[in-house]
Amino acid sequence: MNRFGQRHIALAIGLLLAGSFELRAASAGAGDPVRGKLVYERYCLSCHGPEGNGAGEYAEWTTPKPRDYRQGTFKWRSTPSGSLPTDADLEKTLKGGLYGTAMPTWFAIGHRSRMDVIAYIKTFSDRWTKEKPQPSIVIPSEPANDAASIQRGKALYVKYQCVQCHGENGQGDGPSAHELKDDWGNPIVPYNLTEGHIKCGDTARDIYRVFITGLSGTPMPSFADSIDKDQAWDLAHYILSLGPAGPRRTEEQGP
Amino acid sequence: MDRFRFRLVSALWLAVALVLFTAPASAIPAFARKTGLRCTSCHESWPVLNDFGRAYRDNGYQLRLGKDDPTTTPPGYWPVAIRITPHYEFNSISNQDTDQGPKDFKTGGVADGAMDLLTAGTLTNNVSFLVVPTGFASDGSVSLESYWIYLTRFLFKSDWFNVRLGKHEVDLPVSAHRSINLTNGYLIYGYHPAADADAGSPFDMGANQRGIEFSGHDRGSMTRYNFTIFNANDSNGSRNAWDSTSYYGHFQKYWQLDSNTLSEVEVGAFGAWANYPTTAFTSGGEPIPGEGGNLKTTSRYGAETQLWFGPAVTPLHFELVYAHGSDARDLYGGAANRNGTWNGGFLEAVWVPSDLLHWGLFGRYDLIRNSDQPIPGTPKDFNDQDQLTGGIKYTLNYNNRAEYALHAEYQTNRMKKIASDGSDVRANTVFFGIDFAF
Numbered sequence: 001m002n003r004f005g006q007r008h009i010a011l012a013i014g015l016l017l018a019g020s021f022e023l024r025a026a027s028a029g030a031g032d033p034v035r036g037k038l039v040y041e042r043y044c045l046s047c048h049g050p051e052g053n054g055a056g057e058y059a060e061w062t063t064p065k066p067r068d069y070r071q072g073t074f075k076w077r078s079t080p081s082g083s084l085p086t087d088a089d090l091e092k093t094l095k096g097g098l099y100g101t102a103m104p105t106w107f108a109i110g111h112r113s114r115m116d117v118i119a120y121i122k123t124f125s126d127r128w129t130k131e132k133p134q135p136s137i138v139i140p141s142e143p144a145n146d147a148a149s150i151q152r153g154k155a156l157y158v159k160y161q162c163v164q165c166h167g168e169n170g171q172g173d174g175p176s177a178h179e180l181k182d183d184w185g186n187p188i189v190p191y192n193l194t195e196g197h198i199k200c201g202d203t204a205r206d207i208y209r210v211f212i213t214g215l216s217g218t219p220m221p222s223f224a225d226s227i228d229k230d231q232a233w234d235l236a237h238y239i240l241s242l243g244p245a246g247p248r249r250t251e252e253q254g255p
Numbered sequence: 256m257d258r259f260r261f262r263l264v265s266a267l268w269l270a271v272a273l274v275l276f277t278a279p280a281s282a283i284p285a286f287a288r289k290t291g292l293r294c295t296s297c298h299e300s301w302p303v304l305n306d307f308g309r310a311y312r313d314n315g316y317q318l319r320l321g322k323d324d325p326t327t328t329p330p331g332y333w334p335v336a337i338r339i340t341p342h343y344e345f346n347s348i349s350n351q352d353t354d355q356g357p358k359d360f361k362t363g364g365v366a367d368g369a370m371d372l373l374t375a376g377t378l379t380n381n382v383s384f385l386v387v388p389t390g391f392a393s394d395g396s397v398s399l400e401s402y403w404i405y406l407t408r409f410l411f412k413s414d415w416f417n418v419r420l421g422k423h424e425v426d427l428p429v430s431a432h433r434s435i436n437l438t439n440g441y442l443i444y445g446y447h448p449a450a451d452a453d454a455g456s457p458f459d460m461g462a463n464q465r466g467i468e469f470s471g472h473d474r475g476s477m478t479r480y481n482f483t484i485f486n487a488n489d490s491n492g493s494r495n496a497w498d499s500t501s502y503y504g505h506f507q508k509y510w511q512l513d514s515n516t517l518s519e520v521e522v523g524a525f526g527a528w529a530n531y532p533t534t535a536f537t538s539g540g541e542p543i544p545g546e547g548g549n550l551k552t553t554s555r556y557g558a559e560t561q562l563w564f565g566p567a568v569t570p571l572h573f574e575l576v577y578a579h580g581s582d583a584r585d586l587y588g589g590a591a592n593r594n595g596t597w598n599g600g601f602l603e604a605v606w607v608p609s610d611l612l613h614w615g616l617f618g619r620y621d622l623i624r625n626s627d628q629p630i631p632g633t634p635k636d637f638n639d640q641d642q643l644t645g646g647i648k649y650t651l652n653y654n655n656r657a658e659y660a661l662h663a664e665y666q667t668n669r670m671k672k673i674a675s676d677g678s679d680v681r682a683n684t685v686f687f688g689i690d691f692a693f
Contacts, residue, residue, distance in 0.1 A: 032515075035515065035566045035568065037610070038568045038569050038609065038610060038612070039568045041295070041612055042293075042296065042568050042612060043292070043295070046291055046292060046293045046296075046654065046655045047291055057655060058291030058292075058655050061291065062291065097318070097320060098320070099320055099321055100321050100322075102290070102291050103320070104290070104292070105318070105319070106307070107474060107475050108306045108307045108309070109305075109306060109307055109567065110306065110518075110519070110567055111511070111513060112511070112512075112513050112514070112518065112566075112567060113566075113567050113568055254314065254317070254318050254319035254320065255307060255310030255311045255313070255314045255317075255318065255319075255475070255476070
């Protein structure tokens with residue numbers, strides 16, 4: 001190749017680099033809040049709002065309301081009640097979406113973009129600078145999901161007053177169902193457990209986790225101090241039995 | 256001399272760079288109204304789809320949150336949107352035959368606009384549709400640009416088995432109908448060696464075709480396949496159960512990299528084989544529609560690669576496509592002594608500058624080089640083409656209801672030796688307008 005050609009290849013490469021002057025070295029692992037802001041503006045802003053207060057232009061039309069990030073309070077966690085979630089918890093919500101809400105699955109945008117936007121979401125609350133997420137709860141091995149376990153779970157469903165909110169048959173129509181509000185004062189509806197699309201995940205393990213962690217910001221408490229692990233499994237098996245049979249989550253995988 | 260050449264080509268590089276770094280996006284705002292998502296969620300730059308938009312489209316415009324069935328949306332929701340681009344356009348073309356000898360033509364003004372009426376959505380879970388009447392210009396013409404129904408997961412509840420029936424664009428490397436530029440489109444889709452549009456094959460791979468498409472993809476549409484059987488566009492039809500039977504196939508594989516330097520890579524391959532009758536029963540000397548025979552093939556096949564530099568959310572996106580085309584000699588009605596073959600391609604770049612999602616810069620270089628001229632005595636480089644396009648798009652406002660953007664574009668195309676005196680013809684277009692969708 002002559003000098004003329006070499007110069008222009010060099011020039012082409014230079015232009016390419018100039019055109020992508022914002023490019024940074026690859027950074028595996030933690031997200032970058034600066035790039036995360038762009039991800040947020042592209043995908044999240046219309047619901048969660050520019051201030052992260054859950055008051056985006058579409059928020060008025062959604063139920064439940066989009067999360068207000070300023071309190072650092074998150075429903076879907078593997079960490080104990082009151083704790084911040086782990087990055088893995090937040091990414092699980094982004095990848096899976098929340099069935100029945102306006103929160104899509106952000107599977108297609110890729111891991112890097114998800115980690116970046118998680119880093120940016122953390123900038124809305126100073127809890128993230130003052131606290132660390134507590135370790136994820138330990139979920140013991142699941143015992144057999146049999147008729148006896150389900151029967152015991154049915155009794156526990158009454159004992160722990162699940163019927164008050166979720167109703168006698170799990171249809172979300174308990175006596176208190178229409179009086180519930182979240183921490184922001186928005187009306188909140190107990191989940192209809194018969195539909196078979198449990199937002200946290202459809203396995204007994206997912207439901208067990210919710211009993212122990214609770215759903216921060218909602219009236220769903222943590223039962224970590226009041227229920228033993230065998231009872232939690234029995235109750236999880238009963239909840240699963242209320243929904244339709246067969247695998248469901250995979251059928252609902254979104255884009 | 257060498258220094259002069261270097262400066263000259265450097266200046267050309269700079270010009271290419273100025274027109275190259277652009278960003279696109281085009282949306283169907285009815286989807287935004289339904290989902291609450293902004294146009295930017297699905298479009299890298301209006302109308303170029305990003306990964307999420309591609310997956311949403313492949314899923315039949317469904318988010319699969321239990322709200323896809325129309326009975327779950329407010330009764331007032333109606334899946335209709337419009338797109339139109341009021342604009343000024345200046346065109347010039349050189350070496351045109353007139354009674355006064357070869358002349359250059361120049362004309363300009365606010366163009367007589369046409370509108371796309373976009374209706375698209377879901378009829379029920381896993382059944383979606385799109386109907387696009389287009390036209391509505393001052394000549395009163397309206398045509399159905401597209402109409403199709405799309406059944407997703409029709410076998411085994413699997414994303415790998417989807418079927419589309421109707422008139423639709425085949426799964427091109429880059430959509431011809433929703434391209435970032437608004438002047439002349441991608442040359443490789445509709446090119447044929449003869450400069451006379453009535454000679455040879457009328458096949459345009461970028462035109463919507465009437466057919467059945469089978470497609471499939473994994474979650475996130477990172478791996479996709481597509482196979483379409485269709486009636487070739489503008490065919491007079493033949494005496495077959497499926498007249499002008501034609502085929503198109505496309506495969507793509509994407510890799511998202513855990514990097515902000517090179518954030519994504521795609522490779523793909525495509526091929527189209529369109530068949531046209533070369534004989535026909537006649538009436539009064541005119542071919543009888545649907546009574547043709549002796550089908551001959553126009554084909555084009557090629558490969559593509561895409562690279563996304565920078566963060567996936569604000570990328571500098573390059574797409575390089577190569578195609579080889581061939582028109583059977585019989586399609587030239589006896590004037591040809593061999594198949595017409597050519598090679599071509601384009602390099603397109605779309606750039607969304609960091610932290611400026613409103614801006615989109617775009618540029619493209621299209622190239623056609625003939626290898627075998629079908630008509631004896633034709634110079635080998637007859638109708639070779641070089642087309643350069645560059646533009647800028649500035650979105651003045653976007654939300655989950657509507658979007659409107661300033662759009663400025665320049666395009667120049669040189670067609671070799673097609674003037675009657677054997678000289679080159681150059682066409683230039685300057686375009687400036689406001690592109691809006693609601």
